[in-house]
Amino acid sequence: MPLVTITVRKPKTAAxxxxxxxxxxxxxxxxxxPATDRFQRALELDEEDFRFDxxxxxxxSERNADFVLVEVLFSxxxxxxxxxxxxxDILATLSREGFDPENVMICxxxxxxxxxxxxxxxxxHT
Known part of the structure; x- marks a missing residue:
């Protein structure tokens, strides 16, 4: 069961x-x-609460206000x-959506x- 957390700077649209x-x-x-194994959350933080180089x-290319930190917790x-x-696969899909892959960090x-x-x-699982 992956638990996905994305952290972004405010404000970001639902899209x-x-x-x-x-x-x-x-x-x-x-x-x-499994396709039904979908657990995701978004953390939207103010600029002073989400700092990055x-x-x-x-x-x-430099990160900007659209920087996305993706954390995937899994077994x-x-x-x-x-x-x-x-x-x-993540970066290929996001690139097609207009995201700069240099603006995406995955952990x-x-x-x-x-x-x-x-x-x-x-x-x-025990």
Whole structure:
């Protein structure tokens, strides 16, 4: 169960956030995540609460107010090859939507399968 969090500077339209959510979800589904396994949240922060370097480490174009930080929390076990495919698919989709790929940062976080409780206190992976 991936949990996707996007962090952006205020204000962003629903269409902007949906484009990112959809790109991430499509990439995860292509990597084997069930289509109905969709848990996403957006954090919209004021400029003083979301700071980032405009060019670190070696960007071809500077980050701007449309910078998107994508965090994907999922269970351990996906290979680097799969993670690279997910990144490629996300950026390809967002590029077609008019996003600058240099303005998108993606971070994968992994947790053990037994750390997921989907509801009702049920540990379905133990």
């Amino acid at each position: 902007f956030k949906s484009a990112v959510f959809n790109a991430v979800h499509e990439a995860l589904v292509a990597a084997g995540v 405009p060019s670190y480490p070696d960007l071809k 351990v076990g996906r290979s680097v090859k799969i993670k690279k495919k997910i990144v490629h 994968f976080k992994e947790t053990a399968w037994e750390n997921w409780v989907f509801g009702g206190g049920r540990f379905i």
